[in-house]
Amino acid sequence: MRTRPRRPSSGIVVGMVSKRQPTFSAIVAGAGAGTRLGANKPKALVELGGVPLIVHAVRGVRAAGIDDVVVTIPPDAAAREEFEAALSGEGVLSGEPALESESAVSGKSAVSGVRLVPGGATRQESVANGLAAVDTDFVLIHDAARALTPIAVIERVMAALREGYDAVVPALPVTDTIKTVDGGSPERVVATLDRENLRAMQTPQGFRVDVLRQAHRAGEARGATEAAAPDDAALVEAMGGQVVLVEGAAEAMKVTTAWDLAVAEMLLAGRRQ
Numbered sequence: 001m002r003t004r005p006r007r008p009s010s011g012i013v014v015g016m017v018s019k020r021q022p023t024f025s026a027i028v029a030g031a032g033a034g035t036r037l038g039a040n041k042p043k044a045l046v047e048l049g050g051v052p053l054i055v056h057a058v059r060g061v062r063a064a065g066i067d068d069v070v071v072t073i074p075p076d077a078a079a080r081e082e083f084e085a086a087l088s089g090e091g092v093l094s095g096e097p098a099l100e101s102e103s104a105v106s107g108k109s110a111v112s113g114v115r116l117v118p119g120g121a122t123r124q125e126s127v128a129n130g131l132a133a134v135d136t137d138f139v140l141i142h143d144a145a146r147a148l149t150p151i152a153v154i155e156r157v158m159a160a161l162r163e164g165y166d167a168v169v170p171a172l173p174v175t176d177t178i179k180t181v182d183g184g185s186p187e188r189v190v191a192t193l194d195r196e197n198l199r200a201m202q203t204p205q206g207f208r209v210d211v212l213r214q215a216h217r218a219g220e221a222r223g224a225t226e227a228a229a230p231d232d233a234a235l236v237e238a239m240g241g242q243v244v245l246v247e248g249a250a251e252a253m254k255v256t257t258a259w260d261l262a263v264a265e266m267l268l269a270g271r272r273q
Contacts, residue, residue: 023068024068024161025066026066026140026142028054028057028058028144029119029127029142030057030073031072031074031118031119031123032144033074036256037258042083043145044071044145046255048147048148048265053255054087054144056144056148060142060151069115070116070117071083071117072126073116074119075119084116087114117133124232127232128220137208138158139207140158140203140206141206141232145255145256146203148252149203149204149252153202153252157205157206157246165244167205167211167212169245170203170204170247171245172248172249174199202248215241219238
């Protein structure tokens with residue numbers, strides 16, 4: 001897989017032509033529940049090596065040079081206090097976070113550093129809330145659950161955005177044989193897919209802010225008749241935009257189950273050594 005996609009010749013992609021350095025923000029999705037992890041807390045607050053997943057993720061995007069970070073959190077007061085404690089305790093929460101829905105979504109109470117924005121009923125709604133609070137050229141949408149994403153992956157996404165692409169996703173080739181099934185019981189195989197052209201998506205996914213906002217508006221309009229998009233790149237695809245891929249990393253695995261967490265613990269231990 002190429003770490004630099006070829007510049008497209010047509011489509012929705014529009015290059016940045018400006019001497020001004022483009023600005024970046026990051027939205028780290030932390031509003032999800034930890035049900036499959038067996039946690040009695042938001043998944044982003046589950047600890048990896050004694051540190052909450054959300055802190056690992058925020059540290060990663062900041063280490064890549066992004067200072068403006070929005071974290072989407074569950075809307076209840078108890079979760080808000082937990083996120084404040086986790087981030088403040090690690091020295092990454094700066095100033096008074098914009099916690100009230102009205103101020104957070106409008107961005108009027110935006111401050112430097114990490115800001116907390118209440119999420120919605122779905123991940124798509126949560127990202128939309130966070131997106132309303134940013135005012136930059138580009139935005140990276142990251143999962144707190146991909147806490148060990150290498151800085152090099154984040155930098156590859158940012159570099160491709162600077163080159164003029166509107167939507168950039170890190171990805172890895174699929175190594176398993178993938179089959180589609182009929183959904184019956186027992187399931188019957190319908191087809192075997194050619195894995196040569198299959199890729200597994202990761203985060204952070206990077207976008208021009210205006211393009212992603214347009215994609216979210218279009219997705220909201222389709223919401224009554226279509227299932228929720230699996231990721232933000234799918235929203236851009238659905239409106240006819242072009243998404244390009246850069247090389248991901250095995251370390252950018254998503255922590256979803258207790259088994260994933262155990263693997264992540266081993267990866268972190270190896271990294272620390």
